[in-house]
Amino acid sequence: MSRFTRENELLAREIIARYPRPKSATIPLCHLAQEQDGFLAEDAMRHISELVGITAAEVRGTASFYEMFKLKPVGKYLINVCTNISCQLLGGEELLEHAEQSLGIRSGSTTEDGLFTLEDVECIAACTEAPACQVNYRYFNTVSNEQFDSLVEDLRAGRNGEIPDHGTLGRVRQHIEPGQVANITAPEQQSEPGWFRDRNTAAAAEQGEVSS
Amino acid sequence: MNATPHIVTSRWETPDAHTLEGYQRSGSYSGYEGIRAALNIAPSAVLEQVRQATVLGRGGAGFPAGTKWGFCPPGVWPRYIVVNGDESEPGTYKDRVLMERDPHQLIEGCLIAAYAIGAAQVFLYVRGEMAHAQERIAAALNEAYANNLVGKNILGTDFSVDIVLHWGAGAYIVGEETALIESLEGNRGMPRLKPPYFPAAKGLYMAPTIVNNVETLANLPWLMCHGVAAYKATGSEASPGTRLVAVSGHVNTPGVFEVAQGTTTYRELFYSEQYGGGIRNGNELKMFIPGGASAPWFFPEQVDLPLEGRTVGAAGSMLGSGAIVVMDDTTDAVKACLRIVRFFARESCGKCSPCREGTTWEEKILRRIMDGHGRPSDLDLLLDIADNISPGPYPVASHPEAGLEAVPFPPRQTTICPLGPSSVAPITSALRRFRHEFEAKITKRDLIPLSVEPVGGRS
The missing domain is CATH 3.10.20.600 (Ubiquitin-like (UB roll))
Structure with a gap:
């Protein structure tokens, strides 16, 4: 496990084909691996490196820069409490404090049952809905302590509504039918688009006629 | 009171505006009529309209989009467009709403920009944490491809361009355009040195690349439908729209x-x-x-x-x-200052030492002042560190009571990008006005009366 399944490998190849250079697919493939395993495993990074044609160390080098990639397993539900300025002004830190006490863990840690990881995060673009938090990147606005507790209770009881397990982001994927692709090739194989040249030339000629 | 204008928000109350049908049915212009209007004139004429309208960039720097597009060196191909949907500047909440509620408007904006500059491909870079926006854009792109609005021979014409959705993975600095490009190439999101790496000349894969904010592009369909004069009827002469x-x-x-x-x-x-x-x-x-x-x-x-x-x-x-x-007036200026500085310290990419070391020191000093362990020399030390990141007088508002003039924007910097210098903003702002609050935390035993309720030992 941890290398891509057959199905995901096909998906990975489809994603790579959307970029002029395969390496550009590194981050999307890290997300795909995290969706498969819940975190970004060593073997997955090796598999990604084989698919995009770089070394496993380069994949790790890229992945380790980004906060969302978890190189070790985290809880099924990652709870991100925003404490940046707009949320801080309206109780974001108090909410984090409550979350720590309620879950019995410090931020950055995972509950013993492996259900919850709590994080104190930077601005999540919900500033007018402070204090805000996310569970697996799904938003919860103007969260009171009581609402936080009932959210946790629901998740414990398996009432997870729209929230997928950690690792899954958008559940709708972009898909381009091969016949619909305009022109995705390496930059070296690209030249001035014909429509651009023709249309500008025609307009310039027309302008010349008008002015002459 | 002025009537509220609706150039980019006209579909926010329409529940199905994220679908193609909803986009074409509702709003202050008819969906995909903007690109139709653009396709009736030459690409160079579209660029000229955007230039005349003075569509200012909505990402932060406020640079006119038409002028930016004009920076692509002639005869160098391919050209790319990268949409900056990595909204993460603290306090900013607008691009997410645009992407979630009206994704087709953004896609149509991408098409118009791609047409105007002759782009080979558009990359729509959405912040990793915005799962719902990713879903909405993916669904809208799939619909647009299926209806011949994106891809090969758009609307039955010779115009063809691909738009690819790309997700980030959590790094504020990737909002900086050269860092965004690095990230899109599969690298750590660290900014590039300018010059020589101005994206319009040497961007994605070292090809000319235009990076535009989501809101900037979302303005284009309305502009193409209603024209330059209508666009300029709202706002001021220098800042229309x-x-x-x-x-x-x-x-x-x-x-x-x-x-x-x-x-x-x-x-x-x-x-x-x-x-x-x-x-x-x-x-x-x-x-x-x-x-x-x-x-x-x-x-x-x-x-x-x-x-x-x-x-x-x-x-x-x-x-x-x-x-x-x-x-x-219940806000503790030191606490607010620390929170913002802490953000920059956490998000510094580590490439330039004045920022990597400086922001961390700033946070450490503010933290100890907040915790009651501040030293009398700390305020000068803070300003000294700040001066190493951004030398000279730092932009700050006037303080009439103290007879102090404003220092105009922008700041100088010893770093590649503005992240480090930005960490100085709350420090000089708060120190000029509320130095007494900092001093009180350092010299007085009790917390200053302005403080809000103490919060469980955390700040």
Whole structure:
């Protein structure tokens, strides 16, 4: 496990084909691996490196820069409490404090049952809905302590509504039918688009006629 | 009171605006009529219209999009467009709403920009944490491809371009355009040195690349449908059109509002019933951030300034990303300052030492002042460190009571990108006005009376 399944490998190849250079697919493939395993495993990074044609160390080098990639397993539900300025002004830190006490863990840690990881995060673009938090990147606005507790209770009881397990982001994927692709090739194989040249030339000629 | 303009928000109340049918049925223009109008004229004519309209960039720097597009060197191919949907400047909440509620509007904006500059491909870079926006854009792109609105021979013409959705993975610095390009190439998101790496000349894969903010592109379909004169009828001469602003913090009715650029004042945004509805509990305004965490703070004296780049810049701050954070007189200035500095310390990519080391020191010093372990020399030390990141007088608002003039924007920098210098904004802003609050925390035993309730030992 941890290398891509057959199905995901096909998906990975489809994603790579959307970029002029395969390496550009590194981050999307890290997300795909995290969706498969819940975190970004060593073997997955090796598999990604084989698919995009770089070394496993380069994949790790890229992945380790980004906060969302978890190189070790985290809880099924990652709870991100925003404490940046707009949320801080309206109780974001108090909410984090409550979350720590309620879950019995410090931020950055995972509950013993492996259900919850709590994080104190930077601005999540919900500033007018402070204090805000996310569970697996799904938003919860103007969260009171009581609402936080009932959210946790629901998740414990398996009432997870729209929230997928950690690792899954958008559940709708972009898909381009091969016949619909305009022109995705390496930059070296690209030249001035014909429509651009023709249309500008025609307009310039027309302008010349008008002015002459 | 001015009627609320609706250039980019006209479908926000339409529940199915995210679908192709909803986009074409509702709103202040008919969906995909903008690209049809563009396709009837030459690409060079579209570029000229955008230039004449003075569509200012909505990401932070406020640079005119038409001028930026014109920087692509002639005869160098391919050209790429990268959409900056990595919204993460603290206080900023507008691009996410645009992407979630009206994704086709953004896609159509991408098409118009791609047509105007002759782009080979468009990459729509959406912030990793925005799962719902990713879903909405993916679904909209699939629909657009299936209906021949994106891809090969768009609307039955010779115009063809691909738009690819790309997700980030959590790094504020990737909002900087060269870092965004690095990230899109599969690398750590660290900014490139400018010169030589101006994206319009050497961008994605070293090819000419235009990086535009989501809101900037979302303006284009309306512009193509209604024309330059109609666009310029809203706002001021130098800053036409509208801005999306998020008014957050201590106002009664926080929200994301589309307002006329250049003419609307901060006072209207804070006190009018239409917008912020006044400061909470009838409290007094203590300070506000006029354009995101990177912007130097403003105070009650600046509240009548209009949302105009030049004016705000001359007054010592920036319009930035339309993130307006209101703080009332119960706010602890040191605590607010520490929180913003801590953000920059956490998000520094580590490439330049003045930023990597400096932001960390700033946080450490502010933390100990906050915790009651501050030293009398700490305030000068803070300013000294700040000066190493951004030398010379730092942009700051005037302080009439103390007879201090404003220092205009922008700051100087010893770093590749503005992240490090941005960390200085809250420090110089807070120290100039509220030095006594810092000193009180260092020298007095009790907390200053301005503090809000202590919060469980955390700050």
